[in-house]
Amino acid sequence: MQNNTNSRDRENNHHSSSSHPHVMNMREKEKYIETFNFPYCDLTTKYEKVTKIGQGTFGEVFKARDKSNPKKFVAMKKVLMDNEKEGFPITALREIRILQLLKHENVVNLIEICRTQASQHNRYRSTFYLVFDFCEHDLAGLLSNVNVKFSLGEIKKVVQQLLNGLYYIHSNKILHRDMKAANVLITKNGVLKLADFGLARAFSTNKNGMPNRFTNRVVTLWYRPPELLLGERNYGPPVDLWGAGCIMAEMWTRSPIMQGNSEQQQLTLISQLCGSITPKVWPGVENLELYKKMELPQNQKRKVKERLTPYLKDPYACDLLDKLLVLDPSKRADSDTALNHDFFWTDPMPCDLGKMLANHTQSMFEFLAPPRRVTQMRHHSIPRPTTSAVQDSGYQDRVF
């Protein structure tokens, strides 16, 4: 007991001595920030920038070399936050959280997040970089290079890996929401990686009867599915499968199949390919917010197979595309169904891309490639659209 009292006294003494603790002034705080060695967040100086491989409103992407292992390359994506009123962007937080969760062969691997040294020059505010395993190519870059020729087996391998990646992320309740060829990376060994989760988010099947209210201002216009264009806010994995269908077709057409320059025109192009959007083929579509506000071409026949056959001779490929480019999201094939399609299980079977890619020693990225041929000449002058997401501004519009 006596002991206890003593220790109590000691504590009290201590309290009184620490009751006027020293609080850092601005100068000391700056010094502290400058010199504190964050054990879990390395400095970017461990990498050496090699070249810029992407640029968008979100900032830049660099290829860099790991100084401790010169054979190891990484991609460094800058988190731009100069114009952020609310601190570290919520979109970047989402991307980081999602990438930390997703660990799969067909999803880009986030190695770490690095910081620049805080100093007087940056007002003691570090800049952050997301550091990824480096992938040599993106699909948009490969497709824009006429010297890159995919065999049917190789195309099957690409699409299979794409669907495999989607299957994995959807199983983890993540929507990508920005499927496009430029966001599909391919390593020199032919391994496909879904990239750019800057617009991705977690979803849940609304079990308590409460519909989701996600923003529909996602997905680059050319890859945006009809439900988003019509204002659906309670959407799910099918939005990514529409994009997968567009990308799959692009493997043969070599350029995006529907290059609208406005939401309205995109819907027109979709109707011209997939047939008129009517409650008959898509029960419930009449309840979508923009159904009555948009001009929907009537009496259009579905011509998916007809218009794509000149490009893809393979009937299985046509059939799978026909099941992916379905207007009604509830009838669109999911990734599991698509992976079971005969397309992947008939000769020629999917085959490794490594050999073909070994012929190409130069990295191919959309950012580095000359502008791709625009199939519909009337939109000649329009630049490639980028993802428009009002609420996600500042961290989008990426080419990776």
Add this chain to the structure above:
Amino acid sequence: MPGWYFDKKELRITPSAQDGIDYKTEMRYRKEGARLIINTGSKMDLGYNTMATGVVYYHRFYMFHSFKQFPRYVTACCCLFLAGKVEETPKKCKDIIKTARSLLTDQKFATFGEDPKEEVMTLERILLQTIKFDLQVEHPYQYLLKYAKCLKGDKFFQTKLQKMVQMAWTFVNDSLCTTLALQWEPEIIAVALMYLAGKLSKFEVVDWIGRTPKHLRWWDMFVEDVTMDLLEDICHQVLDLYSQTDSSSPDSPPSQTPKTGPTRPATTPVKSSNGQERSPDQPPPVSIKVPPSTDIPQFPYQTFTSGPPPMGAYTAAVSAPPPFSTTGPPPVVSAPPPHLTAPPPNLNGPPPTASVPPAVFPYVSHPPPLFSAAAAVATGAPIVQPGPPPPFYPPTQQPPPRPYYGGPPSTS
């Protein structure tokens, strides 16, 4: 790979300890910061996950920095700000600061400096680097619900289970004010606090879904190698909260100019509505019965906030459903705020089996844990097997803190 779990020895050599802040004071600073996060979050209708995530960031932050270097209330606001974004319930920085300000004395708010928002923004980068961008944090709540779904019992079982889970939920809330989240995985905390709630509400688990002969206790199904000693230790860390008095230790940076008389603690005891202060040797009349709902608004216990919670919140809570009514959608009072329509992403596989998360921050419809605990002690219930009686009698000066009240997020 850093671990986010520390043993008790490590918790005593924190940067604050090395900076000359004694253990007890550090624990108080942790508690006060956690409370500010919870109170600010509750006032802003943030969900329990957001608040809990913020508190975990807060505790982790101070494993690398000292309370002397970073004043706790600024850090608390910063943690809540970041957690809001991470849990998809973002709030504007200036609103968080405004709300926090309304809960703090001017002296305490002075730590925010001349430009509070700038202060929080600068700190956010430091926070992110410190926590290794490990944004995803799991909490015991989901496990509580999951485990509760597996328990089976007699005909009074459902009522008792509900009461037990509500009590355990409150303990989880309060555990945020301890360093438990730095010591044990959320699964283990959930088991321990359900065990505690079970003891206090005389809830005996005789059978459970998925039982095999190997299982001695229900939790053997979910966690391995959890000894009774460990469970007791966790329970005690929470129960110790109820025996602490806040006025005993000094204030922290920046210290105020001494005033006449004792400093008013941040948590002013709310005088019991019937005008009686409880004395320690006369434990309150304890009944395990749920008090009639008309009594609830006149909550006689000390709250964590400096004033009584708004009446509206109570009435809403009274009509609120039990935390896990599995039948039908939770009867949310009005259109739920966005964070309810988009449940926090459960990033680790399928959502918890308890499919309906509590529509409201569970309301404590049972006597607050302290009194039950005191009752258990009084009646000789074996909460602690060996050793002296546990130190959770009501403190001498003031009534014990009531577990903080989280108003239903859906009203107001």
